[in-house]
Amino acid sequence: FPKHYIWIQCNTFHGLNASLMCSVAHIPFRKREFTGFIVVLLVDQKEYRFATYNRSKLMGIQNKKQSIALIFKKNRTFLEIIGKKSESGSLKAPKKGVMNTEIQEILDGEIVLRLYQNKKLLFEGSGTHAGIEIVGYSPIKPLNT
Template sequence: MFDKLRRPIVFQGAKQKAPYFEGWYFKHVSADEKTAICFIPGVSLSQKESHCFVQYIYTYEDEYQQQKTITGYVDEPIEAFQHQEKPFLVKVGSNIFTETFISVDLEDQQMSIKGKIGYGSFKPIESSVLQPNIMGFFAYIPKMECYHGVISMNHSLSGSLMVNDTRIDFTNGKGYVEKDWGRSFPKDYRWIQCNDFEDKQTSLFFSVAHIPFHIAAFKGFICNLVVNDQEYRFATYNRSKLLKEEQKGNELVFVLENKQARLTIFAKATHTGELIAPKNGTMEKSIKEGLIGEVSFQLLDKQTGVTIQDKGKMAGVEIVDDI
């Protein structure tokens, strides 16, 4: 069990268990920062109907230098889902996802996406027995609504995709991988991800959400910032505090603090598209996500007294409210 939790990329569920969902999030940004594409392969298991799928969200710059976002959902019978642990592989129909490459062959009424993207070495988060993954000790608690895994904060890309009649080169671009599994997405949450800062080695993940916990509920948050080859972790489970949470339209501000550091995050969602999220295992909840948001942060390292600031683009930003 521990080995599996420390490798959240592997399939955590069983195809016979419902209600249940599991989805991987593979994000790719081109080196020229004009194109971003994310693929979300997964399974949806419910009493009514079970299937596997690949969602996509594609953002590009058109001939008028305007940003456009297109999303889609391609489903397959559950029998089209295959997986293995070592080496990791997930297959949905003819689409293959691994730790070293993905091979995509997707087509719907609006898009044709075909090609292969290779991955450089993944940059996983730090883990231990008490914190096997980004969930900390909550990873060991059974029957939680949603579990989360951060698989690679940053890695390089190579290869290209044919999107309709256009070849998109992702060589020297940036990649990121995470995943979710459980019964349902939280009813409301904020999620921010960026690894396209001015310092190209810097990467940030943050999420705050409503967390049902047995007969009660609480607001939980997790944040991982890698800067100057050092990891800063802010989370409910390590006694960090969420000092400020502010939203004005599509703009967000968060202030986090623990004994090690104080972090202020500014984020703005732009050009969002519609994705489908799980509710009791069924993919039926509509959410909005963008791939070209803006993020900046200010970090005060209390141990060294050093303040670090950076700003990034091509950021993933989701703002989901309980409606």
């Protein structure tokens, strides 16, 4: 498992045909390391993809006790994700090849999304029953906007 990562998944958006998958993680690569990510927002069968490999940017992360906010940018398109945390459950996770650590997984989180293109709001929606895991990001890492 990575040193730190964020995973958010939501397929239940009220009255909207939308789904979100967001993964941000520490990536060791050769003698270097970086924060890599892939985010896919699907709205009415149209895909918006923000990823390290397509030169998107992670503009900031703000992890608070009750919420997490992330902002991604690809060209002139911005995606804002706000995850509202609920009660979490413990889940065993590997560390150095042994399942000897626990992480907290939220299975009933809430999500608010805003997608902008050229400063125009393209999509705004809220979702429920979201899966949220945040490991290694201590509150608060300031937003870099």
